Amino acid sequence: MIPKNPFSPIYLNNAATSYPKAPGLGEEVASLINACPLHPGRSGVKGEDILFNCRQEIARLLNTANPNQVVLSKSSTEALNIAIYGLDIYGSTVITTAMEHNSVLRPLYRLEHLKIIKLKIVGCNSEGRVNEQEWENAIIDCSPGLVILNHASNVTGAVNDSVSLLGIARKNGAVTILDASQTLGILPVDSRQIPADIIIFTGHKYLLGPAGTGGLFIREGLSLEPVIVGGTGIRSNLKTMPPEMPQKLEPGTPSIPLFGGLLYAIKWAASQPEFKLNTAKCLEILENGLEAMGAKQISVKGYRTYVVSFHLPGWDNEDVNYILGNNHSIISRVGLHCAPLIHQYIGSEPRGTIRFSLSRFTREEEIATTLEALKEFR
Amino acid sequence: MPMTIVKINKLEDCFDGSYIYKYEFSKIVDERVMNAIAEGGRLQYFPMFSKPFYKIYTREGLQIKGILGEYDLEVTFPITDQFEKKKNFEEFLRLLLSRH
Numbered sequence: 001m002i003p004k005n006p007f008s009p010i011y012l013n014n015a016a017t018s019y020p021k022a023p024g025l026g027e028e029v030a031s032l033i034n035a036c037p038l039h040p041g042r043s044g045v046k047g048e049d050i051l052f053n054c055r056q057e058i059a060r061l062l063n064t065a066n067p068n069q070v071v072l073s074k075s076s077t078e079a080l081n082i083a084i085y086g087l088d089i090y091g092s093t094v095i096t097t098a099m100e101h102n103s104v105l106r107p108l109y110r111l112e113h114l115k116i117i118k119l120k121i122v123g124c125n126s127e128g129r130v131n132e133q134e135w136e137n138a139i140i141d142c143s144p145g146l147v148i149l150n151h152a153s154n155v156t157g158a159v160n161d162s163v164s165l166l167g168i169a170r171k172n173g174a175v176t177i178l179d180a181s182q183t184l185g186i187l188p189v190d191s192r193q194i195p196a197d198i199i200i201f202t203g204h205k206y207l208l209g210p211a212g213t214g215g216l217f218i219r220e221g222l223s224l225e226p227v228i229v230g231g232t233g234i235r236s237n238l239k240t241m242p243p244e245m246p247q248k249l250e251p252g253t254p255s256i257p258l259f260g261g262l263l264y265a266i267k268w269a270a271s272q273p274e275f276k277l278n279t280a281k282c283l284e285i286l287e288n289g290l291e292a293m294g295a296k297q298i299s300v301k302g303y304r305t306y307v308v309s310f311h312l313p314g315w316d317n318e319d320v321n322y323i324l325g326n327n328h329s330i331i332s333r334v335g336l337h338c339a340p341l342i343h344q345y346i347g348s349e350p351r352g353t354i355r356f357s358l359s360r361f362t363r364e365e366e367i368a369t370t371l372e373a374l375k376e377f378r
Numbered sequence: 379m380p381m382t383i384v385k386i387n388k389l390e391d392c393f394d395g396s397y398i399y400k401y402e403f404s405k406i407v408d409e410r411v412m413n414a415i416a417e418g419g420r421l422q423y424f425p426m427f428s429k430p431f432y433k434i435y436t437r438e439g440l441q442i443k444g445i446l447g448e449y450d451l452e453v454t455f456p457i458t459d460q461f462e463k464k465k466n467f468e469e470f471l472r473l474l475l476s477r478h
Contacts, residue, residue, distance in 0.1 A: 319431070319443065322452070326445045327429050335392030352392065376427050 008329040010366045015357035022208040022265035032257035054263040062191045071246040072215040076181040076202040077103040079216040086224030092145025093118040098341040099150040127300045128156035152182040157307030209262035275360035289371035309353035328373040381405040381475040397455045
């Protein structure tokens with residue numbers, strides 16, 4: 001008999017959304033919801049410009065000087081739509097990878113269906129990392145107007161060499177987008193080193209903020225047409241969106257409580273930088289334990305996030321997930337993880353994988369309990 | 379008091395458009411209830427877990443899974459005739475539970 005999980009629940013689904021959040025986040029968001037709006041425009045409550053401060057913190061993380069180039073949105077998906085539909089790519093070839101999330105693939109499929117773009121998808125290796133030679137060949141052959149690269153796979157955790165890959169694309173004249181949804185907050189994403197014209201991020205994963213927050217950084221000099229238009233709180237006499245950034249791309253009343261929460265979470269994380277050794281150790285224990293019990297893991301060497309994908313031979317992934325959740329209060333994720341193309345490369349077709357994704361809060365004891373629970377499947 | 383359905387919640391599915399619902403009951407699903415639901419279908423029973431796990435494949439193409447001794451189970455309905463199959467299953471379930 002397996003003892004009852006003393007850490008109930010054990011949350012191993014941080015690549016989907018982080019839990020727990022930054023301590024005190026809920027209280028901060030609640031205080032902002034309950035506070036009287038002091039300014040009728042966008043700066044909001046508490047006499048401080050929460051949106052600007054949030055942009056500033058994100059700009060600091062991205063190592064960029066101009067916070068006004070940080071556009072806030074409600075998610076990575078929305079940010080990707082703002083970027084993809086806001087660029088002038090009519091008639092261009094767009095290159096992306098088999099690692100991508102549907103938040104990248106579906107907007108591109110739509111443009112391809114409408115015959116606005118030609119789409120080329122570059123494959124990856126068995127770790128889920130982009131094939132560099134195939135990427136370079138595709139860029140040379142297709143001369144793309146745009147490339148979109150996943151910084152790290154949400155399925156395997158493999159991190160791409162974004163400096164090299166986007167460098168090749170930029171050298172060949174493409175606009176470059178980096179999807180950092182799986183990395184910002186847990187790995188460095190330095191806009192001065194990575195030749196990305198646009199960097200996409202989300203607030204509710206490794207930035208430890210609330211769902212409903214995300215955005216994009218746009219390098220100065222690159223102009224996007226607004227996809228959604230409306231009120232901005234400034235230059236209301238204009239019939240068009242104002243040219244100023246970021247208002248040009250941010251119509252509508254922003255969620256100051258949520259972005260105030262994101263600001264709080266980023267500051268909290270900055271005050272607690274020492275976590276990577278512990279999380280890396282948890283990952284190592286988890287992988288060794290899975291190997292010892294004969295799990296079929298997607299093996300990833302080198303630079304990576306704290307994600308493990310696997311399959312237990314003889315068991316349906318969904319059943320493993322169900323039993324872990326219902327018998328042991330262990331929260332994992334199962335299936336394609338909204339990244340449908342990667343599975344043909346990593347050997348997990350057609351049903352995908354079971355995924356454990358760790359966070360800075362994951363403890364060794366939780367990993368030990370999880371491995372004990374998995375022993376029941378033998 | 380007979381056993382009743384307390385709550386029905388739709389769950390997310392990553393795959394093929396099948397519809398998954400979680401059914402919660404006023405009493406636990408015991409062996410008698412499990413076997414009654416499985417009648418006419420195929421039951422897979424996994425007693426090695428700290429709480430036994432079961433799966434039932436019905437003749438109507440439903441897949442049911444649960445943990446014995448818990449208050450709920452999950453049902454995956456096939457995409458074809460899903461609403462009718464859901465309605466029929468719930469009628470069958472209510473009748474069955476009223477006897478437990």
